[in-house]
Amino acid sequence: MRAGATDLPVLLPYRAPVPIAPTGLVAPVLLGGVTLATFAILFGASVALAQVAARPAGESAVAVLLRWAPLIFQGFLFNILISFLSMALGTVVGVLVGIAQVSLIAPLRKSAWGLTQFFRNAPWLVLLFYAMFLLPFEFRVFGVTIAFPAWVKAIIGLALPVAANVSEIVRGGIRSIPSGQWESAEALAFTRRQTMWMIILPQAFKRMIPPWMNLYAILTMATTLISVVGIQDGLTITRAALVAESRPELMIPMYLLLLLMFFAYCYPIARATLALERRFNVKA
Amino acid sequence: MANRHQLGEPVVVVAGVEKSFGAFAVLKDVSLTVRRGETVCIIGPSGSGKSTLLRCINGLVPISQGSITVAGREVNDRQLDKLALRRDVGIVFQQYNLFPHKTALQNVMMAPIHVLKQNKAEVEERARRLLAKVGLSNKLASYPGELSGGQQQRVAIARSLAMNPKVMLFDEVTAALDPETKKEVLVTIQDLAAEGMTCILVTHEMGFAREVADHVYFTDGGLIVEHAPPAELFGAPKEERTRAFLDKVL
Numbered sequence: 001m002r003a004g005a006t007d008l009p010v011l012l013p014y015r016a017p018v019p020i021a022p023t024g025l026v027a028p029v030l031l032g033g034v035t036l037a038t039f040a041i042l043f044g045a046s047v048a049l050a051q052v053a054a055r056p057a058g059e060s061a062v063a064v065l066l067r068w069a070p071l072i073f074q075g076f077l078f079n080i081l082i083s084f085l086s087m088a089l090g091t092v093v094g095v096l097v098g099i100a101q102v103s104l105i106a107p108l109r110k111s112a113w114g115l116t117q118f119f120r121n122a123p124w125l126v127l128l129f130y131a132m133f134l135l136p137f138e139f140r141v142f143g144v145t146i147a148f149p150a151w152v153k154a155i156i157g158l159a160l161p162v163a164a165n166v167s168e169i170v171r172g173g174i175r176s177i178p179s180g181q182w183e184s185a186e187a188l189a190f191t192r193r194q195t196m197w198m199i200i201l202p203q204a205f206k207r208m209i210p211p212w213m214n215l216y217a218i219l220t221m222a223t224t225l226i227s228v229v230g231i232q233d234g235l236t237i238t239r240a241a242l243v244a245e246s247r248p249e250l251m252i253p254m255y256l257l258l259l260l261m262f263f264a265y266c267y268p269i270a271r272a273t274l275a276l277e278r279r280f281n282v283k284a
Numbered sequence: 285m286a287n288r289h290q291l292g293e294p295v296v297v298v299a300g301v302e303k304s305f306g307a308f309a310v311l312k313d314v315s316l317t318v319r320r321g322e323t324v325c326i327i328g329p330s331g332s333g334k335s336t337l338l339r340c341i342n343g344l345v346p347i348s349q350g351s352i353t354v355a356g357r358e359v360n361d362r363q364l365d366k367l368a369l370r371r372d373v374g375i376v377f378q379q380y381n382l383f384p385h386k387t388a389l390q391n392v393m394m395a396p397i398h399v400l401k402q403n404k405a406e407v408e409e410r411a412r413r414l415l416a417k418v419g420l421s422n423k424l425a426s427y428p429g430e431l432s433g434g435q436q437q438r439v440a441i442a443r444s445l446a447m448n449p450k451v452m453l454f455d456e457v458t459a460a461l462d463p464e465t466k467k468e469v470l471v472t473i474q475d476l477a478a479e480g481m482t483c484i485l486v487t488h489e490m491g492f493a494r495e496v497a498d499h500v501y502f503t504d505g506g507l508i509v510e511h512a513p514p515a516e517l518f519g520a521p522k523e524e525r526t527r528a529f530l531d532k533v534l
Contacts, residue, residue, distance in 0.1 A: 178379075180377060181383070183344060185383075187344060187375045187444075188395040188444075188447065189366065189399045190398065
């Protein structure tokens with residue numbers, strides 16, 4: 001049959017759709033730029049509005065924001081610190097639980113599965129409350145008292161759901177490796193442990209990185225939950241600043257300042273995740 | 285090729301083997317004997333249990349009934365030393381199953397180093413020799429993703445040979461290859477057979493079976509319908525079922 005002698009779409013030669021958006025590196029940069037500009041305009045507008053709405057007209061809104069910005073930024077850095085530490089703790093625990101989820105020992109596998117499901121499907125704030133109020137404020141080991149401050153408990157509280165999510169990421173990554181890999185490793189007399197660590201996990205690792213980064217970005221935003229249980233983080237400081245200034249019209253720009261900090265931190269992570277996903281998809 | 289080399293003592297003895305997956309019987313009373321240096325081809329329609337039989341021989345799939353011995357070692361035994369069995373029996377799969385995160389050379393070296401705990405320098409030397417033997421000296425540092433199907437399959441053969449097996453099993457190793465690359469893999473296997481390696485092939489390559497095999501088994505529905513030297517089985521099949529199958533594929 002001659003090409004063109006048919007109007008059935010499946011019989012026509014394949015033509016890749018024309019890209020309607022800029023591709024390559026341009027697209028993310030452009031998109032990020034637009035989003036950032038939107039934020040900046042919103043921020044500027046809210047500051048201007050606050051300036052106009054002030055009754056009686058007091059100190060300039062910009063001056064107030066500038067005064068508080070370093071402190072809010074410090075609080076934000078504390079959020080980042082908490083996110084690092086809970087991610088680290090959650091990842092270590094989650095990897096072990098995730099591997100246990102594919103164990104051949106049924107009790108181990110089932111309890112790992114149960115733990116994962118429980119903490120994955122629980123509200124983060126509730127888990128945080130449990131960690132805050134159930135853990136003691138100090139430990140006594142061999143007569144030595146070790147303080148257990150609130151921020152450490154908060155890290156544990158946030159690490160619980162992180163560990164459960166990492167566990168699922170690890171399990172999914174391991175399961176995504178074709179069974180032929182297990183089979184050929186077994187035929188070469190590798191033990192199960194060797195197969196896992198030398199053959200399966202190195203391949204699965206690549207596939208786990210994007211969802212793991214995604215989880216980290218979510219965790220970072222969730223760290224503001226700790227302000228609810230009375231820890232001085234970025235959100236607590238912002239709220240305190242608003243109370244101290246007692247200028248309700250500053251509420252929008254002040255919170256927007258904090259939002260901007262989180263956005264500037266999390267957005268690149270999200271872009272990098274997408275880029276990695278795309279790269280790993282191409283090089284299967 | 286038949287009878288060109290002296291056949292030795294039986295290496296693989298399959299006796300009355302049955303295997304079911306749930307209620308579905310894949311193998312019903314299968315028996316065969318393979319002698320040292322012999323090349324055996326198993327042919328038959330898809331789903332007749334050929335691949336399962338191979339997997340039973342190296343203990344990847346446990347059998348339900350009967351006995352399989354490899355070099356005098358009972359495979360269907362709870363006390364079986366799997367390491368010893370798998371040292372003796374190499375298997376090559378249809379889908380190659382190379383380790384994609386390792387180079388060709390590393391793929392061949394991994395098992396001898398980590399499983400057999402052999403000296404790394406010696407293993408590397410042997411691996412280079414094996415890859416040269418399968419015609420891939422220039423691909424040592426290539427990852428499986430950079431190799432063609434035929435090249436990957438030849439690396440897989442070298443990887444199995446690195447364990448110094450007494451028997452090599454080939455499970456439809458050319459089924460996923462195009463005619464051209466198929467040829468290079470078949471030549472590799474033919475060379476192995478000519479060197480006296482004991483080979484059991486499950487294959488759809490009738491021409492290859494006819495030319496290289498010492499003995500051909502025709503299986504259908506979990507049973508061995510007929511077995512004979514290739515000239516006899518292909519030239520004058522006794523069973524109606526065999527004739528019908530050969531008529532279709534030849």
